[in-house]
Amino acid sequence: MDHTPASSSLTNETDRPRGRTQSILLVTILALLGVVAVGEVGARTVEDELPAEVTWYDASTQLKVSQMAAIGDVDVVFAGTSMAWQGLVPAAFTDNDAEARSAWNAGLAGGVPGVMSPWLLDHVVPTLEPDTVVWGLSSLDFAPAYGDENIEAWDRARSSDRRLLASIDRSISKRSVLIDRRRALRTPGWWFSETTDDEADIATASSVLGPRGERLDFEPDVSDERGAVMAARLRGFGVSVDDYQTVEAVVNQLTARGVEVVLVELPVPDRFITTHPAGGVDHEQVGLRIGALGDQLGVQHFDLSRGFADDDFVDFTHLDADAAEILTRRLAALINGRPDPGGEADPDAPVEGETVTSVDGDCELEEIVDEYGFVIEVCVEG
Amino acid sequence: MVFNSVTFAVFLAAVLVLHWSVPRRARNPVLLVASYVFYGAWDWRFCGLLALSTVIDFNLARILHASDDPRRRLQLLRLSAGINLGILGVFKYFNFFISSFEDFAASVGLGVSGPALSVILPVGISFYTFQTISYTFDVYRGRIEPTTDPVTFATYVAYFPQLVAGPIERAQALLPRLANIDRQAPTGAALERALGLILLGLFKKVVIADGVAQVADAGFADGVGWVTTAMGILAFALQIYGDFSGYTDIARGVSRLFGIELVVNFTQPYLSRNITEFWRRWHISLSNWLRDYLYIPLGGNRSGVAGTIRNLMITMILGGLWHGASWNFVIWGTLHGLYLAAHRVFRGGRVPSDPIGLADLPAMVFTFALVGLTWVPFRAGDLSQVGDMFGSLLSLESGEVSGGDLALLLMMTVIAFGLDLLQRRVTTRSSPKPIPAPLLGAAVGAATVGILIYSGGTPQPFIYFQF
Numbered sequence: 001m002d003h004t005p006a007s008s009s010l011t012n013e014t015d016r017p018r019g020r021t022q023s024i025l026l027v028t029i030l031a032l033l034g035v036v037a038v039g040e041v042g043a044r045t046v047e048d049e050l051p052a053e054v055t056w057y058d059a060s061t062q063l064k065v066s067q068m069a070a071i072g073d074v075d076v077v078f079a080g081t082s083m084a085w086q087g088l089v090p091a092a093f094t095d096n097d098a099e100a101r102s103a104w105n106a107g108l109a110g111g112v113p114g115v116m117s118p119w120l121l122d123h124v125v126p127t128l129e130p131d132t133v134v135w136g137l138s139s140l141d142f143a144p145a146y147g148d149e150n151i152e153a154w155d156r157a158r159s160s161d162r163r164l165l166a167s168i169d170r171s172i173s174k175r176s177v178l179i180d181r182r183r184a185l186r187t188p189g190w191w192f193s194e195t196t197d198d199e200a201d202i203a204t205a206s207s208v209l210g211p212r213g214e215r216l217d218f219e220p221d222v223s224d225e226r227g228a229v230m231a232a233r234l235r236g237f238g239v240s241v242d243d244y245q246t247v248e249a250v251v252n253q254l255t256a257r258g259v260e261v262v263l264v265e266l267p268v269p270d271r272f273i274t275t276h277p278a279g280g281v282d283h284e285q286v287g288l289r290i291g292a293l294g295d296q297l298g299v300q301h302f303d304l305s306r307g308f309a310d311d312d313f314v315d316f317t318h319l320d321a322d323a324a325e326i327l328t329r330r331l332a333a334l335i336n337g338r339p340d341p342g343g344e345a346d347p348d349a350p351v352e353g354e355t356v357t358s359v360d361g362d363c364e365l366e367e368i369v370d371e372y373g374f375v376i377e378v379c380v381e382g
Numbered sequence: 383m384v385f386n387s388v389t390f391a392v393f394l395a396a397v398l399v400l401h402w403s404v405p406r407r408a409r410n411p412v413l414l415v416a417s418y419v420f421y422g423a424w425d426w427r428f429c430g431l432l433a434l435s436t437v438i439d440f441n442l443a444r445i446l447h448a449s450d451d452p453r454r455r456l457q458l459l460r461l462s463a464g465i466n467l468g469i470l471g472v473f474k475y476f477n478f479f480i481s482s483f484e485d486f487a488a489s490v491g492l493g494v495s496g497p498a499l500s501v502i503l504p505v506g507i508s509f510y511t512f513q514t515i516s517y518t519f520d521v522y523r524g525r526i527e528p529t530t531d532p533v534t535f536a537t538y539v540a541y542f543p544q545l546v547a548g549p550i551e552r553a554q555a556l557l558p559r560l561a562n563i564d565r566q567a568p569t570g571a572a573l574e575r576a577l578g579l580i581l582l583g584l585f586k587k588v589v590i591a592d593g594v595a596q597v598a599d600a601g602f603a604d605g606v607g608w609v610t611t612a613m614g615i616l617a618f619a620l621q622i623y624g625d626f627s628g629y630t631d632i633a634r635g636v637s638r639l640f641g642i643e644l645v646v647n648f649t650q651p652y653l654s655r656n657i658t659e660f661w662r663r664w665h666i667s668l669s670n671w672l673r674d675y676l677y678i679p680l681g682g683n684r685s686g687v688a689g690t691i692r693n694l695m696i697t698m699i700l701g702g703l704w705h706g707a708s709w710n711f712v713i714w715g716t717l718h719g720l721y722l723a724a725h726r727v728f729r730g731g732r733v734p735s736d737p738i739g740l741a742d743l744p745a746m747v748f749t750f751a752l753v754g755l756t757w758v759p760f761r762a763g764d765l766s767q768v769g770d771m772f773g774s775l776l777s778l779e780s781g782e783v784s785g786g787d788l789a790l791l792l793m794m795t796v797i798a799f800g801l802d803l804l805q806r807r808v809t810t811r812s813s814p815k816p817i818p819a820p821l822l823g824a825a826v827g828a829a830t831v832g833i834l835i836y837s838g839g840t841p842q843p844f845i846y847f848q849f
Binding site: 021023024027028029030031032033034035036039158165169178179182183185186187188189190191192194 | 388570593596784785786787789790793819820821822823824826827828830831834835836837838
């Protein structure tokens with residue numbers, strides 16, 4: 001049985017004279033534009049009531065963009081993952097710098113080279129026009145199993161998406177509230193003053209963002225689950241060629257723009273080193289590669305990976321507030337040509353703890369959601 | 383390449399220009415190549431299977447038709463069905479049956495471990511295998527003669543507007559339309575209708591289906607109260623309807639741009655007054671296929687009450703299994719089978735005539751509620767979630783309810799049912815009047831504003847693509 005009805009359209013008209021078709025078309029188009037105009041006016045009317053949206057890589061990035069716009073020029077910018085974001089304190093640098101140069105921290109959570117590249121080159125450096133960029137690096141920057149989702153999140157964020165349609169969207173959004181705020185318009189939670197996920201993220205990010213871009217989140221977490229997440233990120237570790245080449249390209253571009261670049265190997269606790277598949281051997285490779293990169297590109301590079309005890313870290317990768325100040329003072333000394341005052345721990349102490357292999361025969365893979373909201377497989381000891 | 387993406391829009395524009403530019407005899411080859419490009423965009427490896435199914439059935443049907451020996455004809459029919467169902471069985475059901483057997487063996491104390499196949503389910507396999515099976519069946523029954531044109535047949539199997547999610551087209555209907563190389567490009571009112579269908583389909587998909595998706599997700603999450611669960615079920619009912627009927631509208635509109643009509647697959651099913659009527663209005667091409675190639679050959683309603691119930695149950699259970707290799711879909715099919723059987727036994731399976739009126743409202747609400755309950759196993763991740771959701775519905779804990787989600791759901795419910803009532807009114811009028819241009823423009827404008835507001839971000843896949 002064919003259910004195709006004799007007339008199956010809303011118009012149900014058969015052929016009509018051409019002139020009449022044109023006038024109908026004109027009236028239809030005018031009515032269409034009229035409704036769209038009403039929609040635009042409506043959107044503008046309620047614009048102030050609409051909840052804030054995160055259009056950047058994450059809420060912290062969005063807040064940092066606003067901060068940059070307010071700050072203007074700075075002399076020194078710190079860059080890197082959250083390890084650099086939390087470990088390098090702009091105020092401490094300024095206080096210990098011979099010229100009291102201003103500093104701002106551009107580090108981002110999950111700010112691997114693929115994220116730092118567009119962030120620094122397209123946004124931070126053009127806005128702040130620094131003389132120096134200090135890039136803090138660690139094995140997470142070169143881990144093949146880590147960072148792809150972060151790069152994709154950057155590439156797909158509304159404000160940083162480089163695709164043609166996204167560019168057109170941004171261009172139209174500058175002129176149309178209906179287009180710009182459509183995501184907020186379609187979720188009527190704001191009618192009831194409900195807090196959206198974006199608003200909650202912005203509030204959280206705001207609470208841990210310092211006045212110069214630094215992160216102020218010193219929540220401890222050395223749980224087994226956190227260790228499993230780190231192990232998953234370091235699975236199959238070997239210095240990724242792509243990441244290496246990305247760092248190289250960014251340094252070259254910054255240098256070509258007259259920006260001095262300093263590469264820094266960041267400190268990590270023993271519990272992080274032993275999470276690498278080959279433990280200290282993997283970790284040493286990173287230091288050697290950073291040094292080689294610095295030599296190859298003719299930029300300064302400092303090894304600040306030692307001199308901190310495990311107690312100086314709140315988790316597997318992030319320094320506590322005091323240790324971050326120490327790290328920054330050490331960096332300032334080295335950049336100013338002074339000797340490294342060192343940390344409070346013995347820099348030559350051997351790595352303690354057994355290497356924990358990330359995957360072995362007794363390992364069950366379980367999916368969990370990490371701090372970025374990405375689903376990753378972690379090894380649960382069977 | 384999903385319909386609601388810019389990539390598809392560019393692809394469609396290119397194919398349309400090419401199709402209407404080449405000599406008439408080249409139109410079907412253009413459609414055929416475009417269809418394989420479209421299908422290959424999902425995964426190029428799927429094209430081989432599609433081609434294999436096409437070649438086998440094209441030749442088997444011709445051999446079958448040429449044979450006068452009834453036994454040989456039946457053997458060839460069984461061979462065709464066996465190959466197509468075998469392909470479906472391997473790619474879709476193998477792991478399900480193995481794991482079910484393992485579970486059963488474990489439950490009786492036997493530790494059995496069967497082989498597992500690591501295969502990707504080819505997109506649209508359930509649709510095109512049913513389409514080719516129906517072709518061979520119809521040739522066997524003498525309803526149609528097999529086509530001698532391999533290009534036309536291959537286009538019939540692979541025709542991209544309906545390849546991945548139907549409608550399941552009968553050869554009797556689609557083959558002649560494809561064979562007609564003198565088909566005209568739509569102009570004037572016909573072009574309006576085609577574009578109108580596409581716009582309507584996009585609106586149903588982008589605004590209604592994707593709009594309520596978050597409410598459905600919240601309702602099917604763990605640990606929510608009965609209100610949120612009920613909202614989730616209603617939301618999913620709207621989502622799957624908007625998604626699937628929207629897809630079909632786009633498919634039909636796109637096909638009309640090539641001058642080819644596809645069958646209507648939905649006729650406002652949620653306005654049905656009983657379950658029998660529902661199945662004459664929901665996924666019509668599948669329900670007709672099941673009726674003609676399964677239910678009737680089993681004996682239909684000619685086997686007495688018990689036989690009719692048996693045939694209904696087998697048909698609906700297998701219809702459920704067609705949707706996916708999971709016990710959830712078996713439960714879904716079983717529930718519908720029970721509903722239909724009960725309606726047959728107690729109400730004779732009669733369907734009231736149009737038009738509908740206010741007096742039909744209680745029956746519509748009741749039927750919608752029955753259907754809504756079956757969406758629970760359809761959408762749930764596993765059997766335990768089915769139990770959790772029904773448990774939540776029966777609990778007295780309302781839990782936290784999002785005012786925003788409730789407002790969104792109510793708005794979409796009004797829009798969806800309003801659209802359906804309007805369409806029902808238009809299609810049941812004996813002499814439908816044209817919609818005034820200003821009103822039509824306003825409606826198109828509203829649909830456009832809705833699509834603009836609800837667009838942005840990664841296009842959501844159509845639900846029925848997974849079948």
